[in-house]
Amino acid sequence: MKNNLIIALICIATIFTFSNCTRIESGHVGVKVNMYGTGKGVDDITECTGVVVFNPLTTKIYEFPISVRHTEYKDEHSFVVNSKDGSEFRVSPILNYLVQRDKVPTIFAKYRKDLESIESGFLKTTIYDAFRMEANTYTAEELISNRQNFENKVRAKLDSNLLREGFIVQQLTSNLGYPETFKRAIEAKNNAVQQSLTAENQVKTAEANAKIKVAKAQGDAEALLTNARAEAEANRLKQATITPMLLELEKINKWDGKLPQTVITGKDGGNVLLNLAK
Secondary structure (H helix, E strand, O other): OOHHHHHHHHHHHHHHHHHHEEHHHHHHEEEEEEEEEEOEEEEEEEEEEEEEEEOOOOEEEEEEEOOOOEOOHHHHOOEEEEOOOOOOOEOOEEEEEOOHHHHHHHHHHHHHOOOHHHHHHHHHHHHHHHHHHHOOOOOOOHHHHHHHHHHHHHHHHHHHHHHOOOOOEEEEEEEEEOHHHHHHHHHHHHHHHHHHHHHHHHHHHHHHHHHHHHHHHHHHHHHHHHHHHHHHHHHHHHHHHHHHHHHHHHHHHHHHOOOEEEEEEEOOOOOOEEOOOO
């Protein structure tokens, strides 16, 4: 009896010594991996949220988030794709995706990595291939002119390829970077357009000022002509109303009542005043 108790205590101590537990957080799925034995590999059991007890010597638990993940491939993780005519475009995609819950054991069985490693490996490679293959169907000019159509086709490729692997794409942004030669060409074109608009505005301003001057000159000329016509008409009317009787009346009105006189000097030097009215 005593020996049985001792053996039971040893077994319990052994279980506690070689057992471990972990808590699968909400929004995650735990995958149990057998490290040894005939059942070596990924169990067919997907652990749910809660506490999981396992033997750390023979078993390992991996957690996979099943909520939406946000991943950015920028800086050293960005990549270059070539257009049909050989121009280089840099892509720094941003991906929002989630893992299908029931595909978690299959994903881990295939890749044997945690999700962060899969993001920097399989997911990045799949995204790069989609951009590379689609970019190669456009010339550089076509790619720039039809950027939205290009991104839609890349998204369609990823939806198809990733869904089969258990990944659902929620959102994709390419952050497509143009070649330096095209950037300079676009900048030069914008400058030329701006200069053309400036010159066009200057011409329009000059034309407007010239029209103002012409209009003012025409207005002044018409005003002078109108004044001349008015003055001529006034003179014509004035001349038409002048008669001999009016002239005599005008003389009478201006007479001061004095008769004109003439002084004649005689031979002897004397002066004789003649009254011309008699």
